[in-house]
Amino acid sequence: MTTSAQAAPAIQIRDLHKSFGSNKVLKGIDFHVDNGEVVCVIGPSGSGKSTLLRCVNRLEEPDSGQILVEGVDIIDPETDLDAVRSRIGMVFQQFNLFPHMNVLRNLTVAQQKVKGRSKKEAVEVARANLEKVGLSGRENVYPAHLSGGQQQRVAIARALSMDPDMMLFDEPTSALDPELVGDVLEVMKTLAGEGMTMMVVTHEMGFAREVGDKLVFMDGGVIVEEGDPREVLANPQQERTQAFLSKVL
Amino acid sequence: MALKRSTRRTLSRAVLYAVLLGVLLLVGLSADWATIRANFFAPAGIGNPFTGDWGTWPDLITVGVKNSLIYTAVAFGAGLVLGVVLALMRLSPVAAYRWIATAYIEFFRGLPVLLVVLVMAFGIPIAFNGWTPPGGTVGAGVVGLILVAAAYMAETIRAGIQAVPKGQTEAARSLGMSAGRTTVTVVLPQAFRIVIPPLTNEFVLLIKDTALLFVIGFAASQRELTTIARDFMASSATAGTATSLIQASILYLLITLPLTRLVSWLEHKQQKAR
Numbered sequence: 403m404t405t406s407a408q409a410a411p412a413i414q415i416r417d418l419h420k421s422f423g424s425n426k427v428l429k430g431i432d433f434h435v436d437n438g439e440v441v442c443v444i445g446p447s448g449s450g451k452s453t454l455l456r457c458v459n460r461l462e463e464p465d466s467g468q469i470l471v472e473g474v475d476i477i478d479p480e481t482d483l484d485a486v487r488s489r490i491g492m493v494f495q496q497f498n499l500f501p502h503m504n505v506l507r508n509l510t511v512a513q514q515k516v517k518g519r520s521k522k523e524a525v526e527v528a529r530a531n532l533e534k535v536g537l538s539g540r541e542n543v544y545p546a547h548l549s550g551g552q553q554q555r556v557a558i559a560r561a562l563s564m565d566p567d568m569m570l571f572d573e574p575t576s577a578l579d580p581e582l583v584g585d586v587l588e589v590m591k592t593l594a595g596e597g598m599t600m601m602v603v604t605h606e607m608g609f610a611r612e613v614g615d616k617l618v619f620m621d622g623g624v625i626v627e628e629g630d631p632r633e634v635l636a637n638p639q640q641e642r643t644q645a646f647l648s649k650v651l
Numbered sequence: 652m653a654l655k656r657s658t659r660r661t662l663s664r665a666v667l668y669a670v671l672l673g674v675l676l677l678v679g680l681s682a683d684w685a686t687i688r689a690n691f692f693a694p695a696g697i698g699n700p701f702t703g704d705w706g707t708w709p710d711l712i713t714v715g716v717k718n719s720l721i722y723t724a725v726a727f728g729a730g731l732v733l734g735v736v737l738a739l740m741r742l743s744p745v746a747a748y749r750w751i752a753t754a755y756i757e758f759f760r761g762l763p764v765l766l767v768v769l770v771m772a773f774g775i776p777i778a779f780n781g782w783t784p785p786g787g788t789v790g791a792g793v794v795g796l797i798l799v800a801a802a803y804m805a806e807t808i809r810a811g812i813q814a815v816p817k818g819q820t821e822a823a824r825s826l827g828m829s830a831g832r833t834t835v836t837v838v839l840p841q842a843f844r845i846v847i848p849p850l851t852n853e854f855v856l857l858i859k860d861t862a863l864l865f866v867i868g869f870a871a872s873q874r875e876l877t878t879i880a881r882d883f884m885a886s887s888a889t890a891g892t893a894t895s896l897i898q899a900s901i902l903y904l905l906i907t908l909p910l911t912r913l914v915s916w917l918e919h920k921q922q923k924a925r
Contacts, residue, residue, distance in 0.1 A: 461821050488827025498822035502840050511836060512826035557822075564826060 410473030412437050412568050412599040413458055418467035420453055427453045429623040431467070435568070435616075440600045442610035442631060445620035446646060451603045454620070455572050458601065459490045472567065488516050491561030491569040495576050497553040499545040505532070505556050506541040509563045517564065524563070531559040535589050551582030555589055568599035575606060607651060611635055619643045691897050696889035707887055707895060715876035716902055722789075722861045722875055726796040727854050733797065734804030739834070741809050752805065759802035764795070765863045771795035772867045792867045800857055807849045811842035848917045855910050858903070876902060 413435040420428040427450045435441045443451045456462040457469060460476055460483060469476050476486050500508050509528035513519045519527070532538050535555035545553055554574055561569060571590065575583040587609050594600060594613045604610060610617050610631045617631035619640070627640045635651070638644045654662070698706025740752035759767065775791040776783050784790035815838050823833040843850075862877035869878055876899050883895035 459825055461825065484824075484827045484829055487825055490825070492822075492825035494818055494822065496816075496818050498816075498818040500819065500822070500837055500841075502844065512823075512828060515832055515836065516827040560826070 410470065411435060412439070412472060413601065414468075414470040414473075415454075415458075416468040416470075418454070418457060418469065419465045420450075420457060420462060421465055427623055428457070428464075431623075431625060433618065433625060433628075435599060435601050437599055438597045439615045440594045440598075440602065440613055441616045441618060442614040443601065443603045443618045443620060444605065444607070444610065444646075445626075449620040450623045451620045452572055455570050455601060455603050458570055459487050459492055461492075484516070488512070488564055489567045491558075491564060491566035493554070493557050493561055493569065493571045493574045495573040497545070497550070497557045497577070499553055499557055499560070501545050504542050504544050505537070505548075508545070508556060509560050512560075513563055527563050527565075528559070531562045532556075534562070534592070535559045536585070549582060550578045551585050554578065554586045558586075558589055558593075562593075568601070569593065571600065571602040571604065573603050573605065575604070605650065607635060607647075619646065621646065690892045691894055693889045693892045693894040696883070696887070696892070696894035696898060707883060707889060708898065710887075711876065711879060711883070711895065711898055711902060714872065714874055715879040715899065716906075718873060719858065719861045719875040719877075720906075722793050722796070722864065723854065723858045726793055726800050726857050726861070729797045730800030730804055730853075730857075731850070733801035734808050735839070737801060737805035738808035738812060741805065742812060756802045756805050759799050760806075762799070764799050764860055765866065767799050768792045768795035768863050769866060771798070786873065787870075788867050789864060789869060789873050792864045796857065796860055796863075799860075800853060803856075804850065804853055807846050807853065808842060811846035812838055814845050815841045845921075848914045848921065851910060851914045851917070855907050855914075858907060858910075 411434045413433075415431055415433040418428050418431040418433075419426070431450075431454055433454075443454065445451045453462055457464050458471065458476075460469075464477060467477075471486055471490065474481060474486060476483060500511070503511060506525065506528055509531065510521070510524035513524035513527060514521060529538070529541070532540065535558055537552060537555055537559070540548070540552070540556075545556065548556065558569075558574075574590070575586050578586065583606070587606060590600070590602070590609070591613050602609075602614075614631040616628060617634045618628040619626050619634065619638075619642075621642050627634060627638060627643045634643065635647065638647055694706070696707045698704040698708060737752045737755060740748040741756070743749055743752075769792075771794045772788050772792040775794060776788070784794055786793065819837050819841065820833055823837040824830070828836065861875050864875055865878045865881065869875075874882065880895040880899035883889055884891070884893060887895065889895055
């Protein structure tokens, strides 16, 4: 990697617009995530926060604007999108593990087929990441036999096995039973502690306060307020932020 | 008349059984059993396993059943490959592919299978300067079965592909897999699981459709089950009787019934897994 790419922010978004039909979901987003930073995005449902996250690895096609990932314009048709995606780990609300593969295969398949790793190397990486998320010994289990919390931790391990430069989390705990949320957040905290660049769409205000470096509040397709999570949560400046926080806190 | 509810129920049940028994008796007594046995179950064909007499079963099985299964397997295998291609074309981002696949599927689903088999059997040698697929005219007829089976299977497979949750594709793409890699590694394996029961049904339909090859001229060793059974009505130990047709029916059922049972078992299992 060149020095200039390292100096560039992990994610840089300029004037991003996105509509679904006549529904304008993102109305001009300017936003960046620095290397090693944990940015939490909160907001009411329909505010566009998930769409913003999904634009970062172009699961959603933006209408206009610029998205730079490590300085690389990912909207440029000449960009090798698959290569960029393999450096961005993504964790979904619904886990999206491959149900026809056991846990180990879930973790190794992309390593082998995308990164071209040998089976032996892929398995080593997979085992190390399974240990990291506290699921050693579950290599041969199929996803259907795991709890939601375990599935989500496997999903995190799957993303980590690609050695990503950054991780995107799309409401990673929203589909979990309350008692299973803690384990997943614990894994995410560990990751943040190791300096992983993270963009997290979440409703977990406690996590945002404790782990986040920056909090972004979105509503109606725009960023209403952003800043230090502890300050924004304790002392929101904007009326809309105050109204939202008074409902969820 | 004030009968108890339970008595009334017993009585109506008894009447239903009595009617059934009456109909059976009527048919049983009025039918000419000696003639039926002579014409449909001729001992020369049915044989007698206790005396080691296998009748005409060995010929029916080693030629008829064998060929029926070969034609079915070829039509199913080739139809499946073509069906997958058509299904992927129908879901292609390229409009021309979608149109071609849709036109193909609508065309072949709208025609009688028999007609397609006939057109292929006589049309392929004409169209290709006398060239025929392996198996000659019969091979050309099997091509007809393939073309039609592919149209039906394409729709089944397309439905299966669309039943795979979108999140699966998103997860694969976000790991850096290309669109093609995602289809092969993640989508198709899951789609096939979903469509195994309907595809097994398609296999059963094909077994029965091979009987349509009957309309094509056959070399003796190429005859499928219905054709050989028909021939045996003219020349065999059971000539002049319909015994070979009954034997063929029994053989078809021995193959199709376990398969249809298997389908309902698979469907039941899938429903439970959801």
